Amino acid sequence: EVCRANNLLVLADEVYDCYTYSHNHVKIATLPGMWDRTITVHSAGKMYGVTGWRVGWAVGPSRLIRPLKLVCVCDNFCIPTLLQDALANMLRDGSEDTPRRLADSYLRNMT
Secondary structure (H helix, E strand, C coil): HHHHHCCCCEEEECCCCCCCCCCCCCHHHCCCCCCCEEEEEEEHHHHCCHHHHHHHHHHCCCCHHHHHHHHHHHHHHCCCHHHHHHHHHHHHHHHHHHHHHHHHHHHHHHH
């Protein structure tokens, strides 16, 4: 409500969204009226347990992503094409429950 009332944009760091143990995570972009004002950032390292890859992505409406892409041209470096291709394959062909299974595995190993 605060964001909508004050015409604020949100940069949502959702890299740990699959690591909730006592409840389901609610993405801010899914709340009423928030998609149009939210950029959501994700990480392959956290989602798929490949932390050394350092590959992530942002999702949001094109009017917010377009200017973000201009900044990222100067900010990104050393992201091997091989890792980008591997991530694209994981996102396209991977099981949707892979992040949840990884989180469950981490929890079992911690206790």
